[in-house]
Amino acid sequence: MTQVNFRIDSDVKREADELFANLGLSLSAAITIFLRQAISHRGLPFAVCENRQPVPHVPRFPPAASGGRRAALQALAGSWVDKRSADEIVKDIERHRTKGRKVEL
Numbered sequence: 001m002t003q004v005n006f007r008i009d010s011d012v013k014r015e016a017d018e019l020f021a022n023l024g025l026s027l028s029a030a031i032t033i034f035l036r037q038a039i040s041h042r043g044l045p046f047a048v049c050e051n052r053q054p055v056p057h058v059p060r061f062p063p064a065a066s067g068g069r070r071a072a073l074q075a076l077a078g079s080w081v082d083k084r085s086a087d088e089i090v091k092d093i094e095r096h097r098t099k100g101r102k103v104e105l
Contacts, residue, residue, distance in 0.1 A: 022090075 013027070020030045037045035084092070 022086075024093075 016030070017027055020027055023030075025033075034045065
């Protein structure tokens, strides 16, 4: 394991910390996912372009999502687009976490 230090705008870090915490990830885990995807793609894991291009249709749930936690994390870090709202995603995560049981939050 190695440590990497870099400078980033404090607002960007705060927003990223909040986003990834809501996803159940640390900033370190999110950066690791990004780096692994970059290695896997042999480049940036997303398009970098001057003109905004339309996103091609991608299935709502990637096939790997049903293959367990590791496959789901790989799918989440992949290049698919989920068109659900944040509230729908959180409800789906809670439903999955509780296996459909009602839980007081």
